[in-house]
Amino acid sequence: MAQDHIGAHVVTALAPTATQSVGNQRRLSLSDLRAKKRTRLSLDAPGGAGGLQENAPDLLEFLADRNDEVKLLQRQLAEARADRQKLQKDLEDSRESLRDQKGRASTLEAERDAVVGEGKRLRKELEAELKREMGRTSTLNAELQEADAKQAKSRAAAKAAEAKMRAMEEGVGRKLTASAESEMIIGNLREEIRAMEAEVHEARRLKAHVRNVDMLREQLHAEERRAARAESSLITMSELQDHVGELEGQLASWKAVSAEADSPQGLSQLLSQLQAQALALKEESYKQEAEGAGSKAGAGPSESLQLETLQSENAQMREHLTKLELELTEQKASAVELSGKLTVRAEKAEGKVKRLEAEADSLASQVAELQERVGKGEYNPETTRVVHMIHNPETEAHAQAQADKIAGLEAHNAALQQELQKLEEASGTGRGEGGNDAAVARSVAVLEAQGALLQLKVNDLEKRNKRLTEVFTKQVAAFREACFRLFGYRLDMNMQPGGHVSIITLKPQHASRKSEELVFQQKGGAEGSLELVGNEYVSRKLAKEAETYIHRFKSIPAFTANLTMELFNSQSAA
Amino acid sequence: MAPQKAQGARNTITLKGSTKIVSEFFAYAVNSILYQRGIYPPEAFKPQKQYGLSLMVTSDSGLTKYLTPVLQQMSDWLTAGHLQRLVLVVSSAATKEVLERWTFVIVAEAPSEDGQPVEKSEKEIVSEIQAIIRQITASVSFLPLLNDPCTFDLVVYTDKASDVPTEWEDSDPRYITHASDVKLRSFTTRVHKVDALVSYRADIED
Numbered sequence: 050m051a052q053d054h055i056g057a058h059v060v061t062a063l064a065p066t067a068t069q070s071v072g073n074q075r076r077l078s079l080s081d082l083r084a085k086k087r088t089r090l091s092l093d094a095p096g097g098a099g100g101l102q103e104n105a106p107d108l109l110e111f112l113a114d115r116n117d118e119v120k121l122l123q124r125q126l127a128e129a130r131a132d133r134q135k136l137q138k139d140l141e142d143s144r145e146s147l148r149d150q151k152g153r154a155s156t157l158e159a160e161r162d163a164v165v166g167e168g169k170r171l172r173k174e175l176e177a178e179l180k181r182e183m184g185r186t187s188t189l190n191a192e193l194q195e196a197d198a199k200q201a202k203s204r205a206a207a208k209a210a211e212a213k214m215r216a217m218e219e220g221v222g223r224k225l226t227a228s229a230e231s232e233m234i235i236g237n238l239r240e241e242i243r244a245m246e247a248e249v250h251e252a253r254r255l256k257a258h259v260r261n262v263d264m265l266r267e268q269l270h271a272e273e274r275r276a277a278r279a280e281s282s283l284i285t286m287s288e289l290q291d292h293v294g295e296l297e298g299q300l301a302s303w304k305a306v307s308a309e310a311d312s313p314q315g316l317s318q319l320l321s322q323l324q325a326q327a328l329a330l331k332e333e334s335y336k337q338e339a340e341g342a343g344s345k346a347g348a349g350p351s352e353s354l355q356l357e358t359l360q361s362e363n364a365q366m367r368e369h370l371t372k373l374e375l376e377l378t379e380q381k382a383s384a385v386e387l388s389g390k391l392t393v394r395a396e397k398a399e400g401k402v403k404r405l406e407a408e409a410d411s412l413a414s415q416v417a418e419l420q421e422r423v424g425k426g427e428y429n430p431e432t433t434r435v436v437h438m439i440h441n442p443e444t445e446a447h448a449q450a451q452a453d454k455i456a457g458l459e460a461h462n463a464a465l466q467q468e469l470q471k472l473e474e475a476s477g478t479g480r481g482e483g484g485n486d487a488a489v490a491r492s493v494a495v496l497e498a499q500g501a502l503l504q505l506k507v508n509d510l511e512k513r514n515k516r517l518t519e520v521f522t523k524q525v526a527a528f529r530e531a532c533f534r535l536f537g538y539r540l541d542m543n544m545q546p547g548g549h550v551s552i553i554t555l556k557p558q559h560a561s562r563k564s565e566e567l568v569f570q571q572k573g574g575a576e577g578s579l580e581l582v583g584n585e586y587v588s589r590k591l592a593k594e595a596e597t598y599i600h601r602f603k604s605i606p607a608f609t610a611n612l613t614m615e616l617f618n619s620q621s622a623a
Numbered sequence: 624m625a626p627q628k629a630q631g632a633r634n635t636i637t638l639k640g641s642t643k644i645v646s647e648f649f650a651y652a653v654n655s656i657l658y659q660r661g662i663y664p665p666e667a668f669k670p671q672k673q674y675g676l677s678l679m680v681t682s683d684s685g686l687t688k689y690l691t692p693v694l695q696q697m698s699d700w701l702t703a704g705h706l707q708r709l710v711l712v713v714s715s716a717a718t719k720e721v722l723e724r725w726t727f728v729i730v731a732e733a734p735s736e737d738g739q740p741v742e743k744s745e746k747e748i749v750s751e752i753q754a755i756i757r758q759i760t761a762s763v764s765f766l767p768l769l770n771d772p773c774t775f776d777l778v779v780y781t782d783k784a785s786d787v788p789t790e791w792e793d794s795d796p797r798y799i800t801h802a803s804d805v806k807l808r809s810f811t812t813r814v815h816k817v818d819a820l821v822s823y824r825a826d827i828e829d
Binding site: 421426427428431432433434435436437438439440441442443444445446447450512516 | 664665666685686689692693707708710712714716717719724726772774775776777778779780781782783785787790791792793794795796797798804822
């Protein structure tokens, strides 16, 4: 190798002065040339010892040869350079295509990221929805359990209440002893009823929840729709995957191309030849080649690595999607099952609510019954004492009545005793003038006693009569005032002395003079006929109206009403 | 009774204030019933302005002499928390048969959590009392007529443990057999709640 390098240096030193080399010698291989050189050098060595002049023509020839050789090499080098440039260009192209590929890979990655993001979002949504639904279901379950517990409790309470009621009813049968506890029990019962009502309320709330289950079912449908949408988006995702697959295929081919970039054009062989030549000629060019090759070799693996990661990610994504689909179907199934269960439980709860309501009603009616008993005034003698003033109006009234009775009896008794005494006297003295006296005295005594009693009654009646008169006077005045205001006539009614004739005087409200009044005469009590008594006012102003209304149509109300209207009109006109 | 104004805010009613309101109500209610049911003649009453109404209050000295100590005693029991019920029994003067029974049930209201009486304006209480008095007045329309002369007694339900003065004695509860009940309105001072009810002999009336 070191010898080659030296040779190369010689060539470069001579190259600027060298002329165009011979075309047909171009095909000579480097090894041939080297062999020739060596043989000539070996021939020169003995000649050198002989003399310089003798060797000069040989040397010139050798130089000419060398010159040719250099020219040839120069030409080959130029060609190699051109080839190298072409190769470099190819390399550039290949790099360009690699860059394109990278760009496509990045877009692919972006697409994949988008798809993954979509998948994640969908999954998150589904998970959240599921969680929400699960939460709702669990609260519903909890509530149902709570309700069950409460219902059981309330039923127990109702039973206890019933038992108490039964006991109480028996007690009431024994009346006095029963009333002992009733109040207390009623209090308890009321409390229980209140509790029951609260529970019924709770049960109603549950009912409302049951309605919520229906809402939940609707939501489930909505979710199923959403799932369908998700599925459709999954389909688009698979389409995208297909696209990704295509792109992958392209990428793979690109990879292949990049791996054996030179073979299709038969470049790799030439390149290796040229590389060997370049190595012999120029270290820098070799280095450049080596660098170019290195970069090519470096680019290939990194790209394939990227592709692998992309593929693996794609596979992961696909797994993800299948998982999501599975979860979705599971969720759907569980949701349907759950809603079915909930409906059944809701129906049960409704039945329980109805039963409890009926129980509450019956308890309420019992309470009402018991309350009636309390209304009577029953009480618990263990806690309550019933007292009153010893001297109260009732006892006084009773005492008074008793006293009156006794007074009456005493009077009667006295009278009888007197009578007896007198009878005894009469019988003792024999029949004579005394008999008359006794009879008189007896009757006087009886009359006195009766008089005392009657006096009491009279006092009472007078009091009552006075009260009645007062009331009547007030009522009559009120009645007359009402008539006056309603019908426009002040009415006075006077009895004619000694007779059945009443004089009724009507004074119009709108009368302008005092003398303007109507007088009617009623004969034969309240049902007797009424007649208009002619007076100066009637004959002067109302003769025609009286004729028309009273005599022809026999209607006093029409007459009085007409007069009222006339008077009203004349007054309001004036 | 000495006027016991509620301390502090006007709307806060103390036990003493409530006792005063309830006792006063009893006095007016009893007077109204006695007047409306004609147990005493109308001339034994004089009108008095109370609760925004014109109420009849007796001027009969005998009746006043009876009512004053009874109402005072009830007020004492109220303060002690021993009064459970006040019953006005209307009975026939001749036969002592109970014809009507006016019951006022007193329930002690539970105080609020901090033990302070709950606020309730006097105006509100007065309007509730007004409603009961009006109902008593209106009861004439549905209660059977009292044809015979009648008298009355006040029967009080107290706690077993309460002190009973010597002027008082145990009484029969004076039930009515075959009674009809009419529940009247209630009122509350937030210390005492008073439910009113009238029972009357229902089956025979002609």
